Amino acid sequence: MQCPSCGSDDTQVTETRPAPKNELRRRRVCQACKQRFTTREQIAAPQLKVEKRRGSSEPYDRAKLHRALVRVCSRRPVTEATIDELVNRVEARLTKAQLRTVGWARMVELVLDVLRPVDAVAARRMEADYLDEAGAVRLSDAPAAEEGAGPQLGLFGDDDA
Numbered sequence: 001m002q003c004p005s006c007g008s009d010d011t012q013v014t015e016t017r018p019a020p021k022n023e024l025r026r027r028r029v030c031q032a033c034k035q036r037f038t039t040r041e042q043i044a045a046p047q048l049k050v051e052k053r054r055g056s057s058e059p060y061d062r063a064k065l066h067r068a069l070v071r072v073c074s075r076r077p078v079t080e081a082t083i084d085e086l087v088n089r090v091e092a093r094l095t096k097a098q099l100r101t102v103g104w105a106r107m108v109e110l111v112l113d114v115l116r117p118v119d120a121v122a123a124r125r126m127e128a129d130y131l132d133e134a135g136a137v138r139l140s141d142a143p144a145a146e147e148g149a150g151p152q153l154g155l156f157g158d159d160d161a
């Protein structure tokens with residue numbers, strides 16, 4: 001999100017509130033010139049459900065996707081604002097597709113699509129957790145050996161399984 005005052009894209013969200021018409025009202029501060037401004041952003045279809053690996057589904061949760069990205073981007077030069085932008089891009093695609101339910105595998109592919117051009121290392125971390133050796137999204141349960149280690153990312157509900 002670009003600063004309307006100086007054009008820097010290094011801005012940080014300081015507050016997020018729901019607004020009418022499926023929008024979010026965000027207060028942001030520019031890290032370059034300290035200008036504060038407010039944006040309205042479209043959020044994904046609130047009815048969207050994500051099908052989990054074990055066959056059940058749960059409502060799409062923006063915070064969960066955000067946390068998963070924060071984790072794979074740890075110690076990478078990816079700012080909080082960029083992660084926010086990645087989530088927006090995934091949501092924009094979901095909204096455009098007008099889906100009611102999105103498969104877990106499709107969701108992982110979408111996230112990788114937007115993450116790869118931004119940070120290849122973070123994308124590889126996500127691939128390591130979600131793709132098998134052939135590069136396909138792993139749909140079966142994790143091997144028993146990994147089960148005890150707990151979910152790596154907690155993406156889309158696997159953390160409560």
Ligand SMILES: [Zn+2]
Pocket residue numbers: 003004005006007008030031032033034035
């Ligand atoms: Zn600025």
